[in-house]
Amino acid sequence: LSRExxxxxxxxxxxxxxxxxxxxxxxxxGIYNSVIQSERLRxxxxxxxxxxxxxxxxxxxxxxxxxxxxxxxPRPVVLDLPCGGGTLFQRIHGSGVDASVVAIDxxxxxxxxxxxxxxxxxxxxxxxxxRGDATALPLARDSVDVVLSVNGLHVMPDASAFLSEIAxxxxxxxxxxxxTPVTGGSLRSRAILAAARRSVAxxxxxS
Numbered sequence: 001l002s003r004e005x006x007x008x009x010x011x012x013x014x015x016x017x018x019x020x021x022x023x024x025x026x027x028x029x030g031i032y033n034s035v036i037q038s039e040r041l042r043x044x045x046x047x048x049x050x051x052x053x054x055x056x057x058x059x060x061x062x063x064x065x066x067x068x069x070x071x072x073x074p075r076p077v078v079l080d081l082p083c084g085g086g087t088l089f090q091r092i093h094g095s096g097v098d099a100s101v102v103a104i105d106x107x108x109x110x111x112x113x114x115x116x117x118x119x120x121x122x123x124x125x126x127x128x129x130x131r132g133d134a135t136a137l138p139l140a141r142d143s144v145d146v147v148l149s150v151n152g153l154h155v156m157p158d159a160s161a162f163l164s165e166i167a168x169x170x171x172x173x174x175x176x177x178x179x180t181p182v183t184g185g186s187l188r189s190r191a192i193l194a195a196a197r198r199s200v201a202x203x204x205x206x207s
Contacts, residue, residue: 059091062148065177066095069146072173075100076145079169081134082106082152086114092148093122101127102144104134135161142171153180 069076076099080088083103092101105111111129118127132138135158147166156162166176 058088058150059094061177061179062088062091063095065146065148065175066092066097066099068175069099070097072145072171074098077102077143079104079139079144079147081137081147081149081166082110083114083129084110084150086117087150088148089114089118089122089125089127093125099126101125102130102139103127104130104132104137106131106133135165137165137169139169141168144169145171145174147174147176147178149176149178149180151180153178 066078069078076097078092078099078101080092080101080103082105084105086103089101089103092099103111103114105114108131111131114127115129118125130138134152135156147170149166153159153162170176
């Protein structure tokens with residue numbers, strides 16, 4: 001990597017399934033992964049929230065971030081947080097920027113999907129997979145050029161810690177590209193967001 005990353009033993013091994021389950025380890029994660037990786041399903045199902053323009057234009061979203069990354073370093077470090085099933089990998093590769101990608105997620109099942117997608121579709125993309133907590137990142141300060149985060153903030157148990165960690169690992173001049181559902185807007189959007197938070201919290205408590 002172009003800058004030192006302190007991984008503290010958390011580099012993910014596909015043989016390690018000993019982690020405690022999380023909401024995205026089961027069927028919820030599988031359904032979400034199928035939806036987010038299909039442009040058609042994204043348009044149909046995420047439109048229930050209200051306005052979802054950024055999710056309709058993920059190619060442009062990632063391309064803008066990668067242009068910024070390339071301006072910062074010859075071989076920038078890009079953090080995909082949480083990486084989920086690797087939805088952004090093809091877009092990062094397609095940007096033409098020679099980057100080192102650090103893909104972090106807490107859910108082993110989502111990381112397994114990301115590993116499989118990378119091996120099958122973009123094997124030349126340089127990705128370090130890390131199983132880690134997004135609110136306590138195992139990365140050094142000022143070690144990342146750009147952070148990409150899609151649909152992560154609203155499921156974090158501590159949103160402030162999540163954002164503080166991103167600020168800590170970003171180098172001066174680095175950039176954060178984030179898509180997240182927010183409160184406000186229509187009554188329908190607020191109701192669906194509240195229901196999603198309750199659902200994730202309930203599944204996490206049961207696990």
